[in-house]
Amino acid sequence: MNEGSLGSLLILLLPLLLIIFMIVSGRRRQRVMEEFNASLAVGEEVVTTSGIYGRLVELSESTAELEIAPRTVITVDRRAIGMRAPGTAEESAPEATE
Known part of the structure; x- marks a missing residue:
């Protein structure tokens, strides 16, 4: 392979690797x-994504009170x-550790 074809291959491969990385991390x-x-x-005791603090009093499959x-x-x-x-005793934010 010459330098031109190797460069072209890298130009095509890098965006593909970026897309794969984004899918896996998502x-x-x-x-x-x-x-x-x-x-x-x-x-x-929980915090909503909009910043409201509260205590869970009821949980259903799709809602929380x-x-x-x-x-x-x-x-x-x-x-x-x-x-x-x-x-709280089990303070933890959902974060990927890997």
């Missing part, structure tokens, strides 16, 4: 979020729960 991130969502339990103040309960999409509240 799937890993999705798996971590699904595991986090499945590990949620009633009574945990959060008590954000005494006797004030809101219903949010379960996917909107971003992390456990800082300072």
Whole structure:
């Protein structure tokens, strides 16, 4: 192979590798979020992706009810729960460690 064809091959290969890397990391991130969502339990202090702090009072397959103040309960999409509240026993944000 000459230098021109090697350069052309690299120009075609690098974007392909970038796309593959993006797909793999996206799937890993999705798996971590699904595991986090499945590990949620009633009574945990959580933070939504929009920054609302609350305690889980009820969980269904698609929604979660959060008590954000005494006797004030809101219903949010379960996917909107971003992390456990800082300072709780199991403080952890869903992050890929690999």
